[in-house]
Structures are given as structure tokens and as C-alpha cells.
Amino acid sequence: MFTCDFKDGVWQKPEITPYAPLTLDPSARVFHYGQAVFEGMKAYKDDNDDVWLFRPKDNLARINKSAERLAMPAFPEDVFMDGLKALINLDKDWVKPGFGNSLYIRPFVIATEPAIAASPAVEYKFLIICSPAQSYYSGDVRVLVAEQFSRSANGGVGYAKAAGNYAAQFYPTNLANQEGFQQIIWTDADKHEYLEEAGTMNVFFRINDTLVTAPTSERILDGITRKSIIQIAQDSGITVDVRPVKVTEIVEASKNGSLKEIFGSGTAAVVSPISAFSHKGELFEIPKQDKRYSDTFKEKLNGIQYNKTEDPYGWRESI
Numbered sequence: 001m002f003t004c005d006f007k008d009g010v011w012q013k014p015e016i017t018p019y020a021p022l023t024l025d026p027s028a029r030v031f032h033y034g035q036a037v038f039e040g041m042k043a044y045k046d047d048n049d050d051v052w053l054f055r056p057k058d059n060l061a062r063i064n065k066s067a068e069r070l071a072m073p074a075f076p077e078d079v080f081m082d083g084l085k086a087l088i089n090l091d092k093d094w095v096k097p098g099f100g101n102s103l104y105i106r107p108f109v110i111a112t113e114p115a116i117a118a119s120p121a122v123e124y125k126f127l128i129i130c131s132p133a134q135s136y137y138s139g140d141v142r143v144l145v146a147e148q149f150s151r152s153a154n155g156g157v158g159y160a161k162a163a164g165n166y167a168a169q170f171y172p173t174n175l176a177n178q179e180g181f182q183q184i185i186w187t188d189a190d191k192h193e194y195l196e197e198a199g200t201m202n203v204f205f206r207i208n209d210t211l212v213t214a215p216t217s218e219r220i221l222d223g224i225t226r227k228s229i230i231q232i233a234q235d236s237g238i239t240v241d242v243r244p245v246k247v248t249e250i251v252e253a254s255k256n257g258s259l260k261e262i263f264g265s266g267t268a269a270v271v272s273p274i275s276a277f278s279h280k281g282e283l284f285e286i287p288k289q290d291k292r293y294s295d296t297f298k299e300k301l302n303g304i305q306y307n308k309t310e311d312p313y314g315w316r317e318s319i
């Protein structure tokens, strides 16, 4: 694992050491005030055993944006990139080749300073840990459109990958699970009128042949998969409408047959097709498509990630 401490106002010398438990003071501020942000990214291996990252600088930019919102210090890009590459090089054998296999990479920052005082810490730890990952078929994903709980609100931390955002989703998601839904489609906290994110993924709708997704905002996380899909879709000649998406519009589109697909997007699964959604007690099934956009996007993104195709965007980065 990669670790680097923030002390006396500066990031200290980073280290790579064997994965092991941390020793922290019980009064470390992270345990009390939730000053913690994280990232999720992957390393992929091609047929020549070369290892690749996908837009890694965007992850660093985002963790720094998240950190700023939680009054935490930014981490320098060169130290991150050098440390990340050194770590993945050491762990190269854990990156298995073949589509679906990858090394999941989890950078995160926690407030380590011992102090029972509700103010920003002056000491932090930046870490990167890794784990081999395999994508699997998650089955039909049925989602519940949120009508009671909210993930984020204007002026809040929804755009940040703050640890607490996840903890706050567990309870409503458990309730949805008990009703037979795997995930919640989060709506605006104000009137639950607009569809914003699916679980911990961005969400796309295909209405006839147009791809629709909400604009990123202070409530919606700026997903790297989301923006990559938008780019690929546009370059494939698909019309992409980035605009607020009303629940009533999607219900209507489902009723009149123009709703062809709903899918979530994120690093873990690239795309996660949704087969049905429930709103105000009514279930709407999405008919199976012959040639789904979501499959095309996954294929194209995987092609770039696993170094199987050209990368006209410069997204792939060698280790």
C-alpha cells in the first residue's frame, strides 16, 4: 500500500509498504467528524502483459475537489502519479489479463489528527490500496425511484466522493432491497421530480435513439465513465441530450414505448443495465433491446481500457 502523511502543513515523504492494519488514535478526527474522501479506479492488463490506467489524473483531480469540500488539503499530482505507478508495478502480477479482470485501486484520505473538536484536522493520511477484481453478471437490476430519502441536496456534498455519502445511502437502500429492488434512483431532494443518479452510478436514459442524462451539478457526481460515454456516443453519431430528466417524462416514455434503455455508469461495471423501475408503487419494465447502446459503450470503453483498440482520446495511460 502507498501512504503519505500530511503534517506541519505539508505532505511528507510517501512510502510503499506491505498491506497492513493502521494504528490510529481513537480520537482521530475521521472517526468522529467523517473527514474522509476516496476514489475508485482500475488497472487493466493487455495481451502483452502491459498494464494500463484509464484517465488516472481525472481521479486525482476529483479527490482533490472532494477534499476541498471537506476542508482537507490537496494532494500533488506528480507524487500521486509516481506513487500509483510504482505501486501497480509492484503489484503487476495481481492484474489478471482478459476482459472483466482488473486491479481495483482505492485511493483515499483520512483525518488522522487526534482531537475531539469539530473543526478541520491538521494531520491527514493519503493511502492507495488495491485488490484484484472481476466483473460479473449482476442479473436484472430493478430500481426504486426515490420519493422519501435523498442522496444529496443543493449546497451539500453530493458532487464529492465523501465517505459519508455512502453511509447515508445504506439505510434507504436496505429498505429498497427488502422490497425487491437492488438500487435506488436518486431524485432531487426538493420535490423528487428529477432523476439524478442510480445508486452510486450516474444514470442514462435512451429515448428512441437519443441518449439523455442529467448535467453534473453540486448534487451529481462528475463520473469519469459518464463523461467518457457522452464523448463516445457523440463521436458515434448518437444525439446526447444533457439536461434535467423529469420522472414524469420517463414514466410517459415507458408508457408510450419510446423508453428503450436505462443504465447506470461507473468504474466498477462500466455500465449496469436497468430492467425495471418503480415509481409511486407502479412498476415499469423496460423491454429487452436487440442491440443495446449500453453494450456498445461497454465494448468501446473496454477496448480502450484493455489496449485492444486505438485510443483517439489519450485516455489510456501506461504504467
Ligand SMILES: *Cc1c(COP(=O)(O)O)cnc(C)c1O
Residues within 6 Å of the ligand: 040, 161, 197, 199, 200, 201, 202, 221, 222, 223, 224, 225, 226, 265, 266, 267, 268
Ligand atoms: C464514483 C461515483 C460515480 C461514478 O464515477 P466514475 O468516475 O464513473 O467511476 C457516480 N456517482 C457517484 C455517486 C459516485 O460516487
